[in-house]
Amino acid sequence: MRRTTSTFLLAAGHACVDVYQGSVAALVPFFVAERAYTYAAVSGLVLAASLLSSVVQPLFGALADRYSMPWLIPASTVLSGVGIAVSGLTGSYALTLAGIAVSGIGVAAYHPESARIARAASEGSHRAMAYFSTGGNVGFALAPFLVAVAIGTGGLRWTPVLVLPALVGAVLVLPVLRALHRKSDAPTPPRGPARQNATSSFVTLAVAMAFRSIAFVGLSAFLSLFATQRLGGTAGTIALFVLYSGGIVGSALGGSLAARWGRIVVCRWSYALSAVAIAGVVWVPGPFLYLFVALTSVGLYVPFSLQVTLGQDYLPTRVGTASGVTLGLTVSVGGLASPVIGSVADATSLHTALAPLVAMPMLSWLLLRRLREPEQPSAVVAGASRA
Known part of the structure; x- marks a missing residue:
């Protein structure tokens, strides 16, 4: 199968999961309207989607480094859809929370193995990985x-209707998995010298990504309510669509910009833009x-796929673990911060609760000033032959 076809199918499957x-976040206004949930209660739902993912996703990443588990991609896709599908069928807050948590586990299981497979199928291309990430942003935008x-x-x-994208996504990835399985049976070229892990640089990158996550997840969890309060009508749905669709532009743009100026430089400038843009959203x-929502989205998503490949290059012998942390743990940190934002909003206002998010991308910018580009891999990512 051609690399472009594999990348397209994997990106489409990524869209179906994300x-x-x-x-x-899109369900939050409906839970508030039908069940009168407080800000703290709905932020608990965001936490449920993130908490288990933050713990489980690095575990799946470590497993991906040791074992080939391509079957996990379609299985976790279906699990993600089933969790959301059942979340609206009961009036029990605990059972709703459980359904969303199950979906979070499915998302956690999907990303490390899919990132490893995507890197193998793309033969290490940063631009192809940007397209893979863009697929996820398309899913966010459509949600x-x-x-x-x-x-x-x-x-x-x-909510059971929402299981349909999961079923489509599970089917789309099957041809890629079959093609990679056939490729793994062919002789592999000799690899270059082993590269060393740059653990301290990886940790710095992960912390920078965590601050980015707090800004993005905190904003996405409450943007619909915030926009509706300020502009009324369908402003909440429109604002959330702009936030997610801007990520499509940002992810696709990131690969092109990095090819010219380098990943670290592009990430730094993107975070500086994000800080100004979030201030515009709030004030x-x-x-x-x-x-300003559109600028925020582009600014926060330009670095995203670049940081995933940076993490993989900082930990060349632990690509699955790097993917689990950059795609999972650091992303999920934002969900952990959401209850704090919700509690502050209940005590004061959404305006006050969202204001501290301006500082998050600035902290990411400061941390990235300490990083340098890692050496480029001389061969396809380690573990590709296991696909």
Whole structure:
């Protein structure tokens, strides 16, 4: 199978999985409207989608370094959809929480192995990995509309309809897995000299990504409510769509910019832009909100796929672990911060609770000033032959 075809199918499958990450925030207004959940209660749902993922995803990454588990990609895709599908079927907060947590585990299981497979199928191309990440952002962007169509039609009892993208995603990746399995049976070329792990640089990168996650997840969890309060009507759905669709542009743009200026430089400037843009979201009045949401999204997503490949290059002998941390643990930290934001919003206002998010990308910028580009791998990522 051609590399471009494999990348397209993997990106489409990634979109089908990340629909469920975007669905949690998109479901928040419906839980508030139908069940009168408080800000703290809905932030608990965001936490449920993130907490288990933050613990489990690095574990799946470590397993991906030791064992070939391509079957996990379609299985975890289906699990992600089933969790969201059942979340609206019961009035019990505990069972709703459990359904969303199950979806979070599915997402956690998916990303490390899929990132390893994507890097193997792309033969280490940063641009192809950017397209793979862009697929996830497409899923994020579609989530508010899929939720609005399904739940807006019949209420939360229609959440089972949301399992459909998972079924499609599970089918899409099967041809890629079969092609890589056949390729693994062919003789492999000799590898270059073993490269050393740069653990301290990887940890610094992971902390920078964690601050990015707090900014993005904190904003996405409450942006719909914040925009509706300020502009009314369907402003919440539109703002959430802009936030997620801006990520499509940012991820695709990141690979091209990095090819010219390098990954570290591009990440630094992106975080500087993000800090200014988040300040605009919080303090600039009127419809300019949408412009600053778009700039925030692009600024936070340009570095995303670049940091995934940076993490893999900093830990060349532990690609699965690097993927589990950069795609899972650091992303999930934002969910851990959401209850704090929700509690502050209940005690004061959403405006006050979102203001500290301006500092998060600036902290990422400061940390990235300590990093340098790692040496480039001389061969396809370690472990590709196990695919």
